[in-house]
Amino acid sequence: MNSGEIARMAGVSVRTLRHYHQVGVLPEPVRRANGYREYTVRDLVLLLRIRRLAELGIALDEIPPLLQADGRADAVLDELDRELAAQIERLTARRAVIARLRAAGASPDTPPELAGVLGSGPDLPAEMLQHDREVMMLLHHRLDESGRAALTGLMSQVAEPAVLAATTELTVRFAALAPDAPDEEIDRLVADLQLVLGQLNFDGLEDVDPRTGALLTAYQDAVFNDAQREFLARLNQVPGPPQR
Structure with a gap:
């Protein structure tokens, strides 16, 4: 038998047959005068045994000693x-x-702990839903196990109907901020959001490491306009619970 014939009879590809030769799991037969390998029935039996062991998941380097x-x-x-x-x-x-x-109803890339609170989400602009999800995923990645548990607890609080209605309304207002929004509009939004944040428990999220803070700032700089970034800066200057 030549290589094509033995490969067909054993149910493997010629490429697999050659690989077995290369790694030393199947000895190469003697070549005929024309240069082609000549396989025997015993080679076929050995190839069948190797194939069976490989199908079980046994590593190729384990097969020769196992056969012997x-x-x-x-x-x-x-x-x-x-x-x-x-x-x-x-x-x-x-x-x-x-x-x-x-x-x-969460997207496949959502951390499972946040699946219940980062699903399809409230009736918000798609862009804001994406931003919120990405920030939560960034935080989840950077926090340790206790921090992740605290983040999940915070998001569960936000998912409560009364709080969710308030944060949804505020998020819509944030999304609508024009780049040149007046200071008075920004300050009103800061004050209104502070009232909602004051109802939440931020235990376990008080100290975000500087690197994580820098990453969040870089994200905000990349996706928000001037007025929105100014809002976030003023929000972080107001005494109260830590902001994300």
Whole structure:
């Protein structure tokens, strides 16, 4: 048999056959006078055994000693079984995350802890929903485990109907700020938002590290206009709970 024939009979590609030769798992047969490899039935049987072991998930470098010593079979199969059990556990966890995101109507890139509060969101301009989601994702990435729990708790507070209605109205006003909005309009918005923020618990989010603060500032500089950035600057100057 030539390489094409043995590959077809074993149900593998010629490329796979050559790879097995390259890594040393399948010895190369003697070449005929015309330069082509000549495979025997024993080569076919060995190739079938290799294919079967590879399909089980056994690493190619584990196959030669396994073929030569039956005493290694139990140890290899035990290790393979442990690896598969770990994979099943990881896949089950991923499916649980997918189910949580689906139930919340959240986008696939939403951190699962925030799925319930960063789903489709309130009736806000799409651009503001995107900005809010991106800021939350940036914070979630930068915070430690306790900080993430605090962030989730804060967003759950914001999701309460009365608070959500107020923050939605304020966010709409923020989105509508023209670049040349008068100081009086900005100050009114700052004061109104401070009243809402005063109802929220920011425990665990008091100290955001300087690098995270710099990243948030850079994000705001990139996406908001002059009046909106001025609003955020004034909001952060007012005594009270920390702002994101």
